[in-house]
Amino acid sequence: MLKRQLQSIYRNLNKRVLATNGHHSVFLLRCLSAQAPAAVKSHNFHPAHLHFIGRTPLVYRSIGQELERAAAEYGNTESIVSCHEKKRYTYRGLLEEADRVAAGLLKLGLKQGDHVGIWTPNNAHWYLTMLGVARAGLVSVGINPAFQGPEVDYCLKKVKVKAVIMPETFKTQNFYEIMKSICPELPDSVDGSINSASLPHLKRVIVDTGSTLKGALSYDELLGLSSLAEREFITKLQRHIVPDSGCNIQFTSGTTGQPKAAVVSHYNFVNNGIHIGNRNELNSTSRICVQVPLFHAYGVVITIMAAMTHGSTLVLPAAGFSPADSLRAIVDEKCTVIHGTPTMYVDLIKKQRELQLPLKTAKMAVTGGAPCSPQLFLDIKNVLGLEHVRTVFGMTESTAVIFQSRPGDSMEQILNTVGHLQDHVEAKVIDAEGKTVSFGERGELCVRGYATMLGYYDDEAKTKETIGRDKWLRTGDQFILQEDGYGRIVGRLKEMIIRGGENLFPKEIEDFLNTHPQICETHVIGVPCERFGEELCAFVRLDDSSAKVSREDIKAFAKGKLAHFKIPRYVIQIKNFPKTTSGKIQKFKLAELYEKEYRTKLVSKI
Structure with a gap:
């Protein structure tokens, strides 16, 4: 039977x-x-293993083909508005400019499959370049605009970048001078063609500037290089670009500290964008306030690709994250959706409490990039006056999203899960021996499906460590999978703290401490302890008007709510947390701060 x-x-x-x-x-x-x-x-045993097929089929299109479809369907709809540059493009205009970029790059001698670095903050030319690179059959490489010389040098060498597109300056950073420091041959290049001993693959540097810079081509010159016939060739080229081929390289943190380079395909990008946009109910009337950096997976897939596949408008408030500019852009550009990381929302809420702007059009906030505490979800909804708060959860190696909120989710599901398994994704949770655990039990999350990266560039060993022969991608996340398809993140396996034999995950403690009335943000790390092996140390950021919060205050607040061994032994107040450009907290810097400034005096008090 x-x-x-x-x-x-x-x-x-x-x-x-x-x-x-x-x-x-x-x-x-x-x-x-x-x-x-x-x-x-x-x-009795119900293995935590699900494959959610969903209702909308996958499509087999390249980014260039998807852009053509969007231009045909949403031609006069605004695709992007750059407030700080005072630039606006419709979808039809976006396609035309992207083809100018594509034809220009090919005329410079780049060939299909070559890598183009995009080292720039949130400017309109980031969007144009990414799409132009894809239309030319090239591969874009997102480079953090905060990177300095040695970091940029590593990225360019690691993936053999042939051309770099960048601004001349941003804030205090002079990109051209940094490029000269790692490529001294740049000013002496003949006809803009670079021949560098230290960067043998680099051939072109393109700068978005009105100045004349030796050895570099201006972005406007790139746009004007091609003829009408050469731009028409780009349209014909689309049927020859294989959707399964690489379109983008994302640098991600490695266990050794050196970034790994994840290669993702057109197929990954287009389909993840479609299904993300479906869950967020995007359409041609959606206007998204973009706070996240475009070079990051959140920016390039959850934001750009989801918007493009649904004809939505992207609004760039500023080149870098600015809470005040974001709030004004929401008002001025009538934004309906907000994208940001948890730390960005903390700052946005603080600024809105100060400015009290009328955010009448904003209906939904989407948070991702890092776990969001239930209290922060409530603050986002209430302080910003939104109808919906949604979460996305994933990783660079899975293109972007593998779990996501669904329309109609209850507040319990929104506050206490990372959403439902994404369409066409398979997931399971395993123990330390690789065996599947039961639904509701903790273990490492593994995923499989269309969104899995092609691999780490030129690093077969690391690829095999992450993706098994059976195609399961190990996420490194301690996770609970529910039988209804929703998931709960416990924490990163590498962040697990072992105190006297107890396995503790910072997220649970952080979520609890964030409910304290005087605390607006908390991050917990493990610090050395002779007796227990490790102890908990909580770094807390308070509201400006708050008095000091001591460990005794925390103990009193936690009484009857949190096990004694989960109460941090040390509580350190901090004004600002060290963060990456994408808004993630750098916990290793908190550990360095503890060792350098606090360990001796805190331990001596015991």
């Missing part, structure tokens, strides 16, 4: 997949455990 039921499930699922998804049927034909009959689930 049981065998016949299982055979029936596979037959029905196969018919469904063949009817909706054509050539992807082999990949999608995996038993969705949530669809299994009661007889199959009657055993």
Whole structure:
């Protein structure tokens, strides 16, 4: 009987997949455990393994083909508004400018598959360049605009970048001078073609500037290089660009401290964008206030690709994150959606309490890039006066999103989970031995599906460590998968703190401390302890008007709510947290700060 039921499930699922998804049927034909009959689930052990197929089929298109579709369907809709540059592009104008970039790069001698570095803050030419690079069959490489000479040098060498596009300056940073420091041959290059001993692959430097810089081509010159026939060739080229080929390289943190370079495909980008946009209910009337950096997976996929696939408008308030500029852009440009990381929302809430601007058009906030505490979710909704708060959860190696809120989710689901498994993604949770645990049990999250990166560039060993022969991607996240498809993040496995034999995850403690009326942000690390091996140290940021918060205050607040061993032994007040440009907290710098400034005096008090 049981065998016949299982055979029936596979037959029905196969018919469904063949009817909706054509050539992807082999990949999608995996038993969705949530669809299994009661007889199959009657055993005590329910393995935490789900494959959520969803309702919308995957598409087989390149980014360039998707841009053509968007231009045809949303031609006169604004695609991007750069407030600080006073620039606006419709979808039709975006396609035209992207093809100028594409044709210009090919005329400079770049060939399909070559890598183009985009080392710039949130300017309109970031968006134009990324799409132009994709239309030319090249691969964009996102480089953090905060990177200094040695960091940029590493990125350019690691992935053999052929051309770099950048501004002349941003804030106190002079990009041209930094480039000269790592490529001294730049000013002496003949006809703008670089021949560098230290960077043998680098051939072109393109600068968004009105000045004449030796050895560099201006961005306007790049746009004017091509003829009409050469731009028309770009349209013909699209049918020859394979959606499964690489389109973008994202640098991600490595265990050794050196960034790894994750290669993702057109197919990854387009489909993740479509399904992210579906969950966030984006359409051609959606106007997104973009606070996140475009070079990051949040910016390039969750923001750019989700907007482009749904005809939505991106609004850039400033070149770098500025809470005041974000709030004014929401008002002036009638933004309906806000994108940001948790730390950005902390600052945005603080600024809104000060300015009290009328955010009448804003309806929804989307948070991602790092876990968000339930208290912060409530503050986002209430202080900014929003109808909806949504979360996205994923990683660079999975293109962007693998779990996400769904329309109609309850507040409990929004506050206490990272959302529901994304369409066409398979997930399981395993123990230290690699065995699948039960639903509701903790373990490492593994995912498999269309969104998995192609691999780490020129690093087969690291790729094999992350993606097994069975194509399961190990996320490194301690996770709980529920039978209903929703997930709960416990914390990063590497951040787990072992105190006297107890395994503690900072996120649980951070979420609790963030409910304290005087605390607006908390981050917990493990610090050395002779007796317990490790102790908990909480760095807290208070509201400006708040008095000091001591460990005794925390103990009193936690009484009856938190186990004694989860109460931080040390509490350190801090005005600002060290963050990456993408808004993630750099906990290793908190550990360095503890060792350098606090360890001796704190331990001596015990």
